[in-house]
Amino acid sequence: MNNVNQITNAGTLKLQHAQSALQTRANTGSQVQFAEILQNKTNKAQSVQFSKHAAQRVQQRGIEMTDSLLANLNQAVKKAQAKGAKDVVVIGESGAFIVNVPNNIVVTTMSGAEMKENIFTNIDSAVLM
Numbered sequence: 001m002n003n004v005n006q007i008t009n010a011g012t013l014k015l016q017h018a019q020s021a022l023q024t025r026a027n028t029g030s031q032v033q034f035a036e037i038l039q040n041k042t043n044k045a046q047s048v049q050f051s052k053h054a055a056q057r058v059q060q061r062g063i064e065m066t067d068s069l070l071a072n073l074n075q076a077v078k079k080a081q082a083k084g085a086k087d088v089v090v091i092g093e094s095g096a097f098i099v100n101v102p103n104n105i106v107v108t109t110m111s112g113a114e115m116k117e118n119i120f121t122n123i124d125s126a127v128l129m
Helices: 002-046 052-060 067-082
Strands: 087-092 095-100 105-111 125-128
Touching (some): 052 105, 067 087, 067 095, 067 125
Parallel strands (some): 087 125
Antiparallel strands (some): 087 095
């Protein structure tokens, strides 16, 4: 009878070890997925967002939002933030983007042709990109 208990206990230990190994693998997979999701959310949070109004203006005014333009815009906003800017106009070849720096939101935009003879108000900084 003692041998049966030892075999049963050994079988139980092997089963518990196998379950523990599977759980560890599952947890590791979850942690990897969580880390990827967190990184994606962090990257998105650091990237400028476009208000509904600004998104409409980009479309109406035919401004092509390329990856490089978005990267340049993000870099310009980071520079403005480092200098303590609150509301900034970022001027580049594609046009001008008015950005609320604390909220990291593009409020409005205009094409290069529309910048002529316009006045930018309620801004405290300008960044040329």
